[in-house]
Amino acid sequence: MSFKTILTVTSPGHGDADLKLGAALCEDVEAHLAVFVVGLAAPPPIGAYAAVVSEAWYQERQVDLEKLQARTDAVSGLLASMTISSDIASEYQEIAWADEAIGRRARYADMALLGPDGLSSDELKTNVVEGVLFHAGKPLLLVPAGHTPTLSPKRIMVAWDGRLESSQAVAWSLPLLRTAEDVHLVLVDPVEGNEEHGEEPGADAAAYLARHGVRVVVDRVPSQGRDVASALRQHAVDTAADLLVMGAYGHSRLRQRIFGGVTSSMLESPPLPVFMAR
Known part of the structure; x- marks a missing residue:
């Protein structure tokens, strides 16, 4: 088989390095770049103090949603400036279920790419790795800093x-x-x-x-x-x-x-x- 759809995952607060690596790889092999922007939500408060902190928790979620939308808009603008075929999706997910959400997106890709941005974030890395490998059964290309990904290695x-x-x-x-x-x-x-x-x-x-x-x-x-x-x-x-x-x-x-x-x-x-x- 050939790799015709490559997935990259990003979150609010992350840069564009992984997206650009994925775009360059897609351009090289004439593939489609699928981008998933995932916001990781903190779990709801429980216990005796839940009622006290629930308002703060709700406000935190609203801020998270605004950041997710801003990141999604920024990525959309970046993709629009490129010549490759691409699409973007976003989702706000509880941390415990983020890997499943990523896995659902990865099922529609041939492989996923995790570059320096993703590798430097333990939370995002764990969810991408488990989502792609366990919930989608697809391969994952890890690209450390200082390396350029290629699907034509010698x-x-x-x-x-x-x-x-x-x-x-x-x-x-x-x-x-x-x-x-x-x-x-x-x-x-x-x-x-x-x-x-x-x-x-x-x-x-x-x-x-x-x-x-x-x-x-x-x-x-x-x-x-x-x-x-x-x-x-x-x-x-x-x-x-x-x-x-x-x-x-x-x-x-x-x-x-x-x-x-x-x-x-x-x-x-x-x-x-x-x-x-x-």
């Missing part, structure tokens, strides 16, 4: 662990992998065996990619006392990768939040553009 590194999430990420990224000059399928401390990576770790995945016309080599990387995320980061540098493809949340979100993991590490500080799916 050197791609695929983090492969044999799980369903890795398989989904590979399937979604096939259009990118086919056109890349160099694809490294990377396994960190792979374990042989039918219930792990097979008799020759990486061979089955490489054969699958080769049948799709992907020029792929298998790299079996020892962790050498490092965590998996650190090993992947270093190998991305060693191979001069332009893009990292990886599955997201091979473990539960709760476990990731408590104990950390590769997904959490990459979301916290992506070393290069990351194409993430599950």
Whole structure:
């Protein structure tokens, strides 16, 4: 498949950097840019003092709605000045349900982009990641500061662990992998065996990619006392990768939040553009 609709999400108080990255990407591949402006509402007061603070809470919501409208108008003006195809929607949502609202919008896109603005805001980042990956089942492109997104990367590194999430990420990224000059399928401390990576770790995945016309080599990387995320980061540098493809949340979100993991590490500080799916 090709990526014909790309979603970006913004909120009041955020800048236009992510929108401009998304617009440039859409212009490059002749895609449509969908923008969702989401206002995050504070939960209503509860308890003994609810009656006292309810008026202040109501006034706060009115201010939030005014800010949301102002941000929506500003984004509309920005989109009108561009030559790309685009649309905009906005919604004021309780924080607890914002990820579902974002997911509903993401279902009508081929992928979503989360750039430096979104990555710097824990609240917005969490809602975008969970909305896109869990409520829409679509891939997410993370673009850290200092990087320019592209859907024509020359050197791609695929983090492969044999799980369903890795398989989904590979399937979604096939259009990118086919056109890349160099694809490294990377396994960190792979374990042989039918219930792990097979008799020759990486061979089955490489054969699958080769049948799709992907020029792929298998790299079996020892962790050498490092965590998996650190090993992947270093190998991305060693191979001069332009893009990292990886599955997201091979473990539960709760476990990731408590104990950390590769997904959490990459979301916290992506070393290069990351194409993430599950």
